[in-house]
Amino acid sequence: MSLYRDEGVVLRTQKLGEADRIITILTRRTGKVRGVAKGVRRTMSRFGARLEPFSHVDLQLHSGRSLDVITQVETLHPYGEAIVADYARYTAGSAMLETADRLTVGEKEPALRQFLLLVGGLRTLAEGGHEARLVLDAFFLRSLAVAGYAPALSECARCGAEAVRAFAIVAGGVVCGACRPAGAAVPAAETIALMIALLRGDWAAADASESRHRAECSGLVAAYLQWHLEHGIRSLRHVEREWPGQAEAARDPAEPAHDPHVFRV
Template sequence: MGLYRDEGVVLRTQKLGEADRIVTILTKRTGKVRAVAKGVRRTMSRFGARLEPFTHVDLQLHTGRSLDVITQAETLHPYGEAVVRDYARYTAGSAMLEAADRITVAEKEPALRQFLLLVGGLRTLAAGEHEPRLVLDAYFLRSLAVAGYAPALTECARCGAQAVRAFAIAAGGVVCARCRPAGAAVPAAETIALMIALLRGDWAAADASEPRHRAECSGLIAAYLQWHLEHGIRSLRHVERV
């Protein structure tokens, strides 16, 4: 039992009793933490909006038996202020938070790279310099790469051949004509190029892409992500309506 400090991004909250909340946070050093914020739902709570989703916060916590307790919270970056004002950004950001929660399964296992990716993704989303869905797809691809599930995009996922023909989720990415399984998607070459640009952070190429290739890219990435997570991302249903 003791105090510790960390910084993190609030992923989600849920009510506990009449005035408390359980807050799930992806932290920089500790990993994913579920902690109780006592009295946060009261009008005069000292935490106020500091423990709302999308907020990058500096925390002091007290270790508990099952759930830690948040004793101090200071806002570092209120990304939610910019994100919630725009529907497209809000739905994309919600999908990012949900995916971060799903990808970092175990609690209190350090996940520094996932944390940095999430902070970077939210910062980019809040800045509004790129289409929200492109930011979301870039975040998905990079998070999958950090987790060890990066799709093959430049050579066949099964045999390594350079002449790729289709995209097979179960095979791990692009495949050649010989390795192509039944039912594999056959995306446009520009769609695969967009996926490569998003994974590499080539925003000039990504921003110049056509809407039809963005739509095809988003569909493949969403399917690939959910197949590897073995769980649907509910927030994507709202993103896809934008």
């Protein structure tokens, strides 16, 4: 077996046997890696606590046939300490980890931009300088951009017209009146401006936004993300309890609630 070293963020863990765990890590150079951490569930484990979700670690591994073996771990940044102490941060962080896991499908395929984005998002979340849901929505939008699915926000996604009137997930973002499909949401202009600010990293504008526009933005961003992933983000069910009402905020009251193109979390 060949030995290699990398740094990464722990995405998730699962039990293996009586004392081991399988650790899924998004690394800087190697991409997504699944490794076995032997004996970490024992009380006297040398590095069990270092391999918890949210941890930014430096680790050494042996390559295996199906699973690599983790032999050394050093903590670089214990983001989990601050994140798990606050419910809003914890649920937002869990959704970030799950999204990073979903967007990096192949194992050992380099995903440097996604790794850097995740580390930056967890650091911002742990520092607590911005509302947790804003950090999460910014992460969602930038992750989509890295994956090549950035929504059109400044001009019509279909014809390029500047006079936009609605947001259509199936069309790829904002659309004009002529291109608007049935069931498209009609968000406030301030909501679209907030999405643009989050995508660009304009935190002054994002922090100054109103709560109703944040709720509407969250609904649209979550729906757009899950449309492209073709699966729901399970962690969002817990995030929604912290920010109730976002599904209704994203829906055009003129459209029937059962329309499949109308966003609901």
